[in-house]
Amino acid sequence: MDHLNEVRMVVRNTKEGARGSWIANDFSVLHQPSYGKVDTLKEIFEALGTPKLHLKDKRVIFVEGIMDYNIFGAYQKNYRGDKKQFTQFIFLPIGGVGGNNKEIKEKVEALGNFIEDLDINYPFLLVDGDQAGKNMEEEAKQLNIRTATLTEALGGSRENATLESLFSQEDQEKFSLRSCKSKDREDKTGIAAVVSSALKNTPNLEFTEETKNNLDTLFTFLEKQANQQKQASFREIESIIAKIAKRDPNRAEELKEKLVDLQHLIQDALAPLQPAE
Numbered sequence: 001m002d003h004l005n006e007v008r009m010v011v012r013n014t015k016e017g018a019r020g021s022w023i024a025n026d027f028s029v030l031h032q033p034s035y036g037k038v039d040t041l042k043e044i045f046e047a048l049g050t051p052k053l054h055l056k057d058k059r060v061i062f063v064e065g066i067m068d069y070n071i072f073g074a075y076q077k078n079y080r081g082d083k084k085q086f087t088q089f090i091f092l093p094i095g096g097v098g099g100n101n102k103e104i105k106e107k108v109e110a111l112g113n114f115i116e117d118l119d120i121n122y123p124f125l126l127v128d129g130d131q132a133g134k135n136m137e138e139e140a141k142q143l144n145i146r147t148a149t150l151t152e153a154l155g156g157s158r159e160n161a162t163l164e165s166l167f168s169q170e171d172q173e174k175f176s177l178r179s180c181k182s183k184d185r186e187d188k189t190g191i192a193a194v195v196s197s198a199l200k201n202t203p204n205l206e207f208t209e210e211t212k213n214n215l216d217t218l219f220t221f222l223e224k225q226a227n228q229q230k231q232a233s234f235r236e237i238e239s240i241i242a243k244i245a246k247r248d249p250n251r252a253e254e255l256k257e258k259l260v261d262l263q264h265l266i267q268d269a270l271a272p273l274q275p276a277e
Contacts, residue, residue, distance in 0.1 A: 001090050002073050005066065005197040009043060025193065027066070028095030030110040041092075055120050059089045059226050062111060062125045064133075068163055069093045070196035074205060075215050087226045097127055097136040104132070108139045115145070124225060126153065129161040146225070153221040154214065166218065168210040175199050 004027045011024050027041040045053065063069055069091045076089060094111060098104040115123045125140050127133035129151030140147040150161035158165055164177055171177070176195050199205070207215070237259060245252035 001092075002076075004041065005070050005193065005200060007044060025066075026095065027093070029062070029092045029114055030094050030107065053118055055090065055118050057121055059087050060120055060123050061089050061091050061222065062094050062123065063091050064094065064127055064163075065096055066093050066193040067196040068126075070193070070200040071163065074196075074200040074202075076219070077205075087223055089222060089226075094125075097132050099132075101135065104136050104139050108136065108143060108145070111140070112143045112145065122226070124148075124222070126150070126222075128163065129159065131160075148221070148225070150218070153218050155217065155221075158214075166211065166214040168208040170208050171211045 005025070007025060007027065009024045010021050012021050013019065027044070029041055061072070063072060072089075072091045076091075094107060096107075098107045111125070114120075123145060125136075125145055125147040127136045127147065127149055129149040133149050137147045137149055150163070150166070151158060154161055154166075164172060167175070167177055241252050241255045241259070244255065
């Protein structure tokens with residue numbers, strides 16, 4: 001799942017009167033035929049005979065595009081470093097937030113269906129802090145999808161924060177992140193995917209301190225969100241135990257003790273991840 005950027009599909013042109021094939025690696029998780037794109041991820045798993053992805057208890061972070069997927073996946077290894085405990089995130093792209101309100105609504109609806117179909121317990125949506133991202137956040141919250149913008153993740157230090165703004169000017173030039181999103185480019189998505197894929201496969205990846213600080217702040221934020229989701233899950237369990245207590249008080253007490261022990265174990269595991277005051 002961390003290396004879907006390396007997958008390529010040869011797709012036969014099925015338009016009437018057309019011949020030949022083309023190469024596709026658009027592995028957005030949201031299958032939307034109306035957009036005229038091939039959902040590589042879906043096709044790959046169907047070809048392998050796998051009926052569905054198994055992401056029920058995984059920490060799934062949905063991001064805007066393949067560039068986000070590549071860069072966050074690459075930095076996850078750096079951020080983990082020598083940490084004894086670390087939440088393993090699975091980043092998945094949704095193919096952009098959409099260019100207008102109609103597309104945004106369609107995206108959110110498709111994302112909600114995807115989460116429901118795969119019974120994902122801990123979904124989280126991370127979007128840019130620009131206006132499109134904010135609109136996506138508001139729409140997603142109506143479906144109770146936990147969502148945050150990069151602006152929020154950075155503590156509000158960067159207004160309208162986007163993926164590129166996480167990088168220092170030096171790193172933007174070093175990794176061609178600025179030029180690959182230039183307005184002069186016709187196929188901005190394809191070029192960005194290639195550039196970020198190359199970055200992802202760069203050995204001994206090194207960033208400036210400014211970039212590392214921004215990315216570390218982002219991952220610390222994601223860790224906190226994961227911890228909050230766990231706490232919410234404990235509250236749901238406590239509610240279930242309360243119902244059990246009505247018909248079997250002794251069994252409920254046993255479950256409470258086990259839940260407390262589990263909470264202590266998780267808190268001890270998360271302690272090394274908490275930033276210093």
